[in-house]
Amino acid sequence: MIRSIDAIIRMLDADYIENADIEEKVYGVCIDSRKVVEGNLYIPIHGVNNNGHDYVRQAIDNGAKAVLWERNEPNPPQDVVVILVEDTTAALQKLAESYRHQLDMKVIGITGSNGKTSTKDILAGILSQHYVTQKTMGNFNNEIGVPLTLLSLSENVEAAVVEMGMENLGELSFLTNMVKPDIAIITNVGCAHLENLGSMENIAKAKVEIVEGLNDHGLFIYNGDHKLLDDAVKAKMIPGTIRIKTFGKEQPCDGFVDHIRQDETGVSFSLNTEHVYHLDMIGKHNACNAAAAILAAKALGLSDEEIQRGLHSIEKTGLRNELVRIKQALILNDSYKSNPNSALAAMDTMEEFDYDYKIAVLGDMLELGDTSDMIHYTLGKDLVAYQVNEVLTIGEMARYIAQGARDHTQAHVQQFETKEELLAYLLPYLDKNCMILVKGSRGMKLDEVVEELTKHK
Template structure:
């Protein structure tokens, strides 16, 4: 984490201050949540949608804040800590992160994509730890607040940082990549996430390719070459010749070709050409993870990590929760993939469940959010797609998920049970008896649906 004197922080921000304490004292880390402040932190009060962090400054001080940022327009600055005056605390957080990033002697890999960026980040960080002192984005800290906090959480001795970057609109990734200044950029893929904001898939691809704008000179871009939309966006970007470009995918025209992907209960096996190793094992489930692992492998090799180290990293991954998480609940195997959902990731989750030899399979599908004006048709089409999977029951929940149920009902065979549920309470009551049967349950929905709560209820109820 950032450890600097208060005076150094003031100079990094070129800010004015109120000297209510010793500016030679050091701050240790930053925090934007007054409840989570610990001794020595710099407290940065942010204006949120519903809250103004300035109102909670006393709690931050009581918890041990050594100094605080303070917007000039805010009244009654505190009198018992050093107050650093800024025009906008969010912008000051970003400026501080950018200044700190420049002071660290490290390589940075930036990761983005509609699906798979968190898994790619987790895989790559695991691999790099075999060779370097490595840190990564924790959780989903991947936006205009989370990315600066990620940078400020890095230790002085870090050698490689893996930073996840998200976006919802054009221009956002451009801003983040200029903060991060990656040496290597990975685009896992382009999907329908944020179609509501960006309007077209072409715009989504353009938004993802913005990541190259902050790439360091002689940097590397690694992207999914199976997607024509992404290839076209890269061509149109007019990327400088000093930046090397590598593609991965199953198409034989890619620089790195993924093949022979096999799903087993313990994980997946796959091959990559060219490679010194005939095949790899990855401690994750879902055949699509082979693509994410290949992107991570290319980045690791660019940083001189050996094949042996890559394979060791693949077998010991610290995974971010709620993504393709296998949970055993009595006799039921639950595939908890409740962090996010869009058509591509939902199909990938269904394909993953298809690989398991379980006698009875139930898919719980919730709303996929931010899909724009054609959301009803997209949900209906997902329901239609379920017909190609061996499912015994399709259960849906959410306003838009009614269309999933309709598509499933219209296109699945008569022996597939399709049920729509109004709420999670009814759904959990219905599902609980299945915990005592040999079956598999997929739980998939956008984060706003909070379907992880459904999984937690089933697990806790089974314990009792």
Template sequence: MIKITIKEAAEILNADYFGDKDKLICGVSIDSREVSENNLFVPIKGLTTNGHNYIASAIEKGSIATLWNIDEPNPPTDIAVIFVNDTVIGLQKLAEAYRNKLQTKIVGITGSNGKTSTKDITAGILSQKYITQKTLGNYNTEIGVPYTLLSLDENCEVAVIEMGMERAGEIEFLTRLVRPDIGIITSVGLVHIDNFDSIEDIACAKLEIVKGIKNDGLFIYYGDDELIQNTVNNTEIKNSIKRQTFGENRKNSLWLKEFKEDINGISFKISDDGCSDFHMEMLGKHQALNALAAILAAKELGMTYEEIKFGLSKIEKTGLRNEVLKIKKCTILNDCYKSNPVSIKAALDIFELFESSKKVVVLGDMLGYREMSEDTHYNVGRDLSAYKIDELITIGEMAKYMAQGARENTEIKSIIEFDNKEQATQYISKYLAVDSAILIKGSRFLKLEEITNTLKQL
């Protein structure tokens, strides 16, 4: 984590301050509940909460200094205070200065789907050879990325940083802050389409990652996607940046040669080392493809295939993605981090592996599709015809169009609509006493993991 005196921090920010200039800040916190001893507390002013209101809690937990918006009243007097026009910009400037100081190699990852899993896989592999840190949870925004950078230890050899976006320009900002040695694009899809005019614009926004990749760095992307390839061809990329691709097509730098899976995980062979299997305790062919991107990054950083194979067995997975839980007689595939047509299909493909006398799919609203929302939800319901499903349960207003699509295009016998997750949870609870399998999938905003949390208590 960053270690810096109060005076040094104020000089980086060109800011006025009061307090002991020689006192040493050890780490940064943006949440008063997670403050550690000698932290710099950075209060964030959001739409619904204002971090400045929690300064007393931060001090009680051990904060010795705080950034403070100059237009906020009542700054504390018992710790050091650094006055800034905007605490978020202050956080970003500190992160930029710290990044420039670090000798850490950084792998930066973005994509409409798969970036978090690719982050986890890449970090798992690299940790077998290097002191490795990664983005924790979903800290992948203009606040989360600088917070992650400031959390890196000075002896960190490799960091894996996830970069998310909702609008054009955000990846360019983050990649220039992170300055990755290796940049990865996992996919491009209709995510946050309400902020873009077309999927082509989304692809261009994702390609902003190349603007921050260091000279002589490596750009890795999913080569089977024609949209990504066309966007790459039409994007100005420095000649010093190398390019490699992954996918199922033989034209790629690394391609998936064989693939097998069961409920316990996946096995696959790759084009560059086709004699032996790679194993992962993750589910879905998309995870094998994510692993290919991670393998290319690991090879670039000098790892052997033996080290890579061992690393694939040591992946620490981020929660709420394809978690398999057993509650009484019911098996639940809990995949509640986000929802879009691509991730729903991936979850359904995995759910096909589950065997039980009753298979139930619970789908919630997908957010961010604007005038396309009704058709997009309807098409998801229509496409359920490709899967063995005994009952479909939908949650939310837009998800009713999934139910309509399923009624008009599938043979699912029972289709039930609920307005909220509480109603759905009460109904689903009867399956705990039955040999059943349930897939739960919805946008992060809905917090559908609360269904499983409630069921665990029954």
């Protein structure tokens, strides 16, 4: 976002302390004083442990041109324009909403328990073949990340792919009304955030909130294979002007995925038995993510040729289904997040590779509520369906994965207390022709294990 300070004051309908020229422009916003660059608007946020107002001097020294400031905070700075607001987080959100309406672009909003980041990456790769396209970077998909994503969009953007997450009812409603998508996609419903929402039905209900901000004549795309999601959609009062399409591996749907095949180069699949596509990502589940993206791309006028080019031009967000070759071993790094659906999807992916020796490294799956122990145990039990030689677990809840695997599989099962112990155990396998899956919730930081392994190339 490039705007004059005066324009920002008007966008926020705010008061200000004029310590400099309000006609000067700011170039982008930043909420981290350490990352402020020359010309930024610094927005100090109240975090769990920190108050961004305490770091305003560092922001100014790094080149902040203006700052937002909560009225009840003492000692506002005296050498930049200070824009006074009641709440800096609310002001960030209001600024983003105002800026979004000033841009002439198509916006696609994406949510889902699993696959939203992959779908975002796939769709952005496709749309970039026809439009000036930007997407949510990293995992900026919450009440802070979404407005930062909107404010990072350039003036000439033609298509924006915005990822939206949620942990409670009402959160997605708030985000989608800020984003105002032209197309909304729900990838699926899983048990992530079951701890907060209490039931799978509530999770489905929360996901369908994405239609509340959808433009009046917009397109709603969702996974038709999920009965809970289908029920939630049918129970929602969706305006008749909104078009609805489904995708999945079961008929009938508008994007029917079939003939899925995978190798180390990616996944091929047919859509509606009419066209075969090849996706430059591994994981058979990504065929459905691609189907959702293709439905959205076709609604925006892209040709099959452009779509196929885009499927080979994907900028992938890290730590998801990454293949890393280290000496003789092939590492499947899927350490960004984990829940039962995504863990089994990762096992499905590993199953497709022809290795005689396979190791599954599984960490805690977080935010699964009161039945977390049984959910972890069930995952361990479900591993009986896979050809895996060893199951290595780390984390308090992952002990139940280990127990389920011991009770139901023939695999060698071992529990580790620390990442250092796990790393030491894995190192000799780098000289063995084997495949190693690393899977766990982000809080487990299992990417650090992969990072240490890569130092031994």
